[in-house]
Structure formats: C-alpha cells, structure tokens
Amino acid sequence: MNMKPLSKPFLYATVAMLMSVSCKKKDPSACGPDNGHYRYVKTIKDARADLYQSAGFVIEGGDAPLICPFQEEKILPYENTYVRGKPQPFKYRIWGRIFNCDACPTFTTGPAPFIVIDKIVKID
Template identity: 70%
Template sequence: MNMKRFVKPLLYAAAVLLMSVSCGKKDPTSCGPEDQRYKYMKTVKNARADLYQNAGFIIEGGDGPLICPFQVEKFATYENTYVRGKPQPFKYRIWGRIFDCGGCPTLTADPFPHIVIDKIEKID
C-alpha cells in the first residue's frame, strides 16, 4: 500500500516530462537543415516592417531577414507590402528573434539573417 503512494506521482512526473518534450516549440536554432547552424543575433520588439515576397521582412532601420524556413508557410497568405523604390508603409508590427545562418550557402561572407516571428500585427 505504501508503494502505491510513490508510484502514482512518479508516473505523473514521467507523463508530464514526455509531454513537454514532444509538444515543445521548435528550436529556432535548428529551423533549417541540420548542416545549417543558426546563431542568435538579436531580438526585435514592436518593430515596424513590411513583408517582401512572402519570404522575408524589411524592418524599419535597415534589417532585412528572411523568414525562418519552418515558418514560411504560415506567412504565405499575408499581404506583401514592400515596394522597391517607394517610401515604405510599414504595414506590420513584428516581435521575434533574428538568427544568422552560418551554414547557409551564400555568395558573400556577410551575415545571412533569418527571423523567427513570435507575434505579428497588421497596421491599417
């Protein structure tokens, strides 16, 4: 009888642990193929931005990160608001984390930023 008191909490703890491992958010440092390592650069909060070809954001102030590959489909239906050569309306406010993809194939040695969007709001 004493053993039952200890087994039940142990089973509960094991179930919670398994659920937290299987239901956790995708780690943004592994949002691309395994050979591409993402290194944290900075966090953006309440930044004005425009969506560019459903592939990335142009953020007021100069950043232009691509959307992290595991989130690309999420933004496929969003309105593209970036127009090259024209003043930008900055129709979105975004919150997220910018990472450099050090293993991504590029033509330059410059950082290759990607963003994980945590929150987005459309501004009218």
C-alpha cells in the same frame, strides 16, 4: 519560525525557471534543419516592417531578415507590402528573433540573417 530553509529552494527554482525561459529565446531549432549553423543575434519587439516577396521582412531601421525555413507557411496569409524605390508604409508590427546562418546557401557572401516570427500584427 525560521524562513531561511525555504528561501534557498525557492531561489534555486526561480533561477532555474528564468534560465530555461531565456535559453528558449536563443534556441535556433525553430528556424531550420541545420541547427548548428544558426547563431542568435537579437530579439525584435513591436518593430515596424513590410513583407518582401513572401521571403522576408524589411524592418524599419535597416534589418531585412529572411523567413526561417520552418516558418515559411506562417506568413502565407499576409500580403506583400514592400515596394522598391518608394517610401515604405510599414503595414506590419512584428515580434521575433533574428539568427545568422553562416552556412546557409544564399546569393550573397557572409552570414545570412533569418527571423523566427513570434507574432505579426497588420496595421491599417
């Protein structure tokens, strides 16, 4: 029995599936209405973070992305844990994808980082 004819379709199907899964991670449509303005930067996994004024997260290591407009309701049940000028307790672990928005209105110049939250876990 020759298995070669079956291996090619299986290989193509596997590659197509992997491409579709990896492309969704970089898809900015979960972030906001101006999809053309959001550019994928990186993925965050199991990062220690604090919620800052229900506007964004301060992540251990220096990132401070805002919450994507389409995800603002997702963080409503969580309490603010960031305290300026004090050591951070990092009360949350977060998973998500950071995008830069080059054309979003902000108070600073340059691209503004936004995060699509995939998962939030509160640490006691």
